[in-house]
Structure formats: C-alpha cells, structure tokens
Amino acid sequence: MILHLVEWAMSSFIKSRSQDKLQIFAKETLGTSKKDHVPFAVVMAAAGVLRALNRSAPSRQGLQILSSIRISAENRIESVAQCFISKSRDFENSGGDYATSLLLQCISLALARSGSVSSRPALLLSLASALLTEIFPLRRLYARILESTHGSSGGLEPGKIKEHLSSVTFREAGAISSVFCNQYISVDDENKMIVENMIWRFCQELYSGHRKVAFLLHGKADELLEDVEKIAESAFLMVVVFALAVTKQKLNSKFSTESQMETSVLILVSFSCLEYIRRMRLSEYMDTIRGVVVSAQENETACISFVESMPTYGDLTNPQEFQQKVDYIWFKDEVQTARILFYLRVIPTCIERFTWIRF
Structure with a gap:
C-alpha cells in the first residue's frame, strides 16, 4: 500500500513537471530518518519513489533532479539494510522475531517491485538473508516438523506451510531471486564470496533436513511433505539461477585455475544435495552443469575433490543423525539415493579425459 501510494504521488508530480512539489515530497519521504520512522515503511516508501522513476520518461530539464532523487531513494533502502546487517550477528539465520521477518520481507519485495x-553489498546480503530465512524458510520448517514428530510442544502449527505458500513473498520468489542475482553480479569479490558460501551451506542443510523429514513423513503425512517440497522446489530454482550467475562470473580467465576448480566442485556438490528436488529439465540447470563439468574435466584435483565429496559407505548405510530416532533403512532413503545417482551420472563425465584411471 505504501509503495503504490508513494508511486502514485511521485508519478503525478513527474507528469505535471512540478519540480518544487517534487523536491518537497522527496525531501519529506527520503529525508533524514527520525526515531519514530518505522524501517519497513521507509523501505517501501523509497521503493515507491524508485518505481515511479523507473516507469517515467523525464524531460531533460528535470533529469538532474530525478537523478538526485533516485540516489537518495537507493541510499535510504541501503541505510536500512546496512542497519539490519550491522545489528544482526548471524544474518544467515536471522528469521527469528517478527520485526526482523517483516523488514526482510519488505526489503525483498521493495527491490523486486x-x-x-544499483548494486550495493548491504542490499545483496539482505536479499540473501531474506531468501534463506523468509522466502524459503526450510531450515526452520524442518526443525519444527521434527519437533512435532518427536512429541515436542514447540512444533509446527497446522496450516502454517499452506499459509506461507500463498504469501506475497513466496509468490514473488522468482522476481526476488532475479534481483538477487543482478545484485550479485556487480558487487565486489569479498561480498560475492560471502553470499556464495551462504547458498552452498544452505544446499547442504536443505539436503540434511529434507532427508530426515522426507524419511519420517513419507506415507504418514504426504500432504504436509508435498507442501514442504513445493517450497524446496522453488528454492532449487533460485539456487540454479544463482549458480549460473556464479559460473558466468567465476569460470573465466580472470580467476585462477584453483579458484575455478573450487567453484566448480562446490556447485556440483550443491546440485547433488538438491537432486531429489529437481523435478524438471531447466536450460539454466543444464548450462550450469555443462560449464562446471567442463571446468572440472580440465583439472585432476577437481575431479578427485568431487569424488571424495561423495558420502562414504558408512554414511550411506548407518547415518549418525538417524540412529537414535528412527528405524533407518537405507534403501528407503530417497533423498540420499537421488544424490548418489547424481554422482554416478556426473563422475564418468568428469574423469573420462584422464587415461591414467583404471578400474
């Protein structure tokens, strides 16, 4: 509501070419933050200004003023995002309280709409946090489902997952993921690395959590499992689009062979973790796989590293995380089976160029 109201007012001032009113309105909307200003409202107001500017065709006379207003609007969103980053000790797992949750959702929606x-590190990190904790809150959902399964009173409330599936932020997941990737492309290498590590860890945690939940719920709470997997499938799409952006940025001569090797292996391992969730043949997925496999093929160390990342026989048949909670039967673990099949498909392609390998 705030976004569209501000957009309407800004658009009216731009069309009327009333520069005085435009400057006054922008100053009141984007001026120095006060103690009684609510952060999420500030973000949505600034987003409304940007939306109006991006949809207007300014005259040459007002171009300088509008350019100045654009910078101010972007600065306001960045300042709120930076404040969140500086206050949050662990913004990778920050979706705890309602105020933080609302702020992250507003930042992501504001940037998507x-x-x-302009790309700014604070915006990238806030988007990453929003995606991993609010839009795809799988780690939180897995924990609550497991608590419910084991009789804890702090488990998942009925209908919470369906409520999330119908939420605005989840429906906008594709647009938010696109903005996230665009922000990633233009930031510095240090922040690129921070976000990459966040995404790869998320893939590992998604695999671990979904493996337990799928094993426990299959045949017992299939509707709940299907709803969880809808979120997981959307998260998979985000990871694929992001991984493709990473390959375009990192798998080139600007980076060392060692760096390219590490990136390729991390993407392959991450994709192996998400193989169970892959339900469609995406061109972005295939392009990413081709790129990282070609990179890995050219480096013996990369191939060895990828092979060594495969779970051991002991992990496959007697996983520690299942021992004390369920009667684990390894061949019923479909999430793990999908991951191993991924390795069995990719490994022959990776090592086919190395004639020294004999079985």
Whole structure:
C-alpha cells in the first residue's frame, strides 16, 4: 500500500513537471530518518519513489533532479539494510522475531517491485538473508516438523506451510531471486564470496533436513511433505539461477585455475544435495552443469575433490543423525539415493579425459 501510494504521488508530480512539489515530497519521504520512522515503511516508501522513476520518461530539464532523487531513494533502502546487517550477528539465520521477518520481507519485495536498483553489498546480503530465512524458510520448517514428530510442544502449527505458500513473498520468489542475482553480479569479490558460501551451506542443510523429514513423513503425512517440497522446489530454482550467475562470473580467465576448480566442485556438490528436488529439465540447470563439468574435466584435483565429496559407505548405510530416532533403512532413503545417482551420472563425465584411471 505504501509503495503504490508513494508511486502514485511521485508519478503525478513527474507528469505535471512540478519540480518544487517534487523536491518537497522527496525531501519529506527520503529525508533524514527520525526515531519514530518505522524501517519497513521507509523501505517501501523509497521503493515507491524508485518505481515511479523507473516507469517515467523525464524531460531533460528535470533529469538532474530525478537523478538526485533516485540516489537518495537507493541510499535510504541501503541505510536500512546496512542497519539490519550491522545489528544482526548471524544474518544467515536471522528469521527469528517478527520485526526482523517483516523488514526482510519488505526489503525483498521493495527491490523486486521498484525496478532497476544499483548494486550495493548491504542490499545483496539482505536479499540473501531474506531468501534463506523468509522466502524459503526450510531450515526452520524442518526443525519444527521434527519437533512435532518427536512429541515436542514447540512444533509446527497446522496450516502454517499452506499459509506461507500463498504469501506475497513466496509468490514473488522468482522476481526476488532475479534481483538477487543482478545484485550479485556487480558487487565486489569479498561480498560475492560471502553470499556464495551462504547458498552452498544452505544446499547442504536443505539436503540434511529434507532427508530426515522426507524419511519420517513419507506415507504418514504426504500432504504436509508435498507442501514442504513445493517450497524446496522453488528454492532449487533460485539456487540454479544463482549458480549460473556464479559460473558466468567465476569460470573465466580472470580467476585462477584453483579458484575455478573450487567453484566448480562446490556447485556440483550443491546440485547433488538438491537432486531429489529437481523435478524438471531447466536450460539454466543444464548450462550450469555443462560449464562446471567442463571446468572440472580440465583439472585432476577437481575431479578427485568431487569424488571424495561423495558420502562414504558408512554414511550411506548407518547415518549418525538417524540412529537414535528412527528405524533407518537405507534403501528407503530417497533423498540420499537421488544424490548418489547424481554422482554416478556426473563422475564418468568428469574423469573420462584422464587415461591414467583404471578400474
């Protein structure tokens, strides 16, 4: 509501070419933050300004003013995002309280709906946090489902997952993921690395959590499992699009062979973790796989590293995380089976160029 109201007002001032009113409105909307200003409202107001600017065709006379307003609007969103980052000790797992949750959702929606926005590290990190904790809150859901399964009173409330599936932020997941990737492309290497590590860890945790939940719920709570997997499938799409952006940035001559090797292996391992969730043949997925496999093929160390990342026989047949909670039967573990099949498909392609390998 705030976003569209501000957009309407800004658009009216731009069309009327009333520069005085435009400057006054922008100053009141984007001026120095006060103690009584609510962060999420500030973000949505700034997004409304940006949306109006991106949809207007300014005259040459007002171009300088509008350019200045654009910078101010982007600065306001960045300042709120930076404040969140500086206050949060662990913004990778920050979706705890309601205020933080609402702020992250507003930042992600604001950036998705406002149009073109300059890349800034604080925006990238906030989007990463929003995606991993609010839009795809799988780690939190897995924990609550497991608590419910084992009789804890702090488990998942009925209908919470369906409520999330119908939420605005989840429906906008594709647009938010796109903005996230665009922000990633233009930031510095240090922040690129931070976000990459966040995504790869998320894949590992998704595999671990979904493996337990799928094993426990299959045949007992299939509807609940299907709803969880809808979120997981959407998360998979985000990871694929992000991984493709990473390959375009990292798998080139600007980076060392060692760096390219490490990136390729991390992407392959991450994709192996998500193989069970892959339900469609995406061109972005195939392009990413081709790119990282070609990179791995050219490096013996990369191939060895990828092979060694495969779970051991002991992990496959007698996993520690299942021992004390369920009667684990390894061949019924479909999530793990899908991951191993991924390795069996990719490994021959990776090692086919190395004639020294004999079985």
